[in-house]
Amino acid sequence: MKVISIIGEKKSGKTALIQYLIAYLKEYGKVGCIKHAHELDLDAPIAKDTDRFFNAGAEVVIGASEEKTVKICGGKNLKELIEEIAASGVDFVLVEGFKSSNLPKIALNDFSDEEVSNIVKRIDFRGKMSEEMITEIVQIIRSLEDYQTFLSL
DSSP, X not given: OEEEEEEOSTTSSHHHHHHHHHHHHTTTSOEEEEEOOSSOOOOXXXXXXXXXXXXXXXXXXXXXXXXXXXEEESOOOHHHHHHHHHTTXXXXXXXXXXXXXXXXXXXXXXXXXXXSOOEEEEOOOSSOOOHHHXXXXXXXXXXXXXXXXXXXX
């Protein structure tokens, strides 16, 4: 399983880039995503109710509809989240945020090497990207070493 973090300031294009990458990486396997959020805005009715159950004291709450399922559980660190998503059988994990992690990163802003470690590619992304650039990023991701989880040991 290949894991990479897409980092950048707010409104820098992280989510849009990840959407592009999902479409391209799906040709090579299953893709999962982890998004770092300082706050979760749970506006949909199903999400509001599941959040209410969690806040009432449930350890884990799963809200399900015919289209989507959302799981709410206690806060987990990035390693635990990657382990959990690995159990889903994905081949690629795209992480939005977590710039302080040791994961390989694609940076959409000009972070210094002292500020952020393990940047494998710096890009200037403003909502639209060429197919050549997306293809280059996909090749970078595919060439990463596999992430080692307890599942792969």
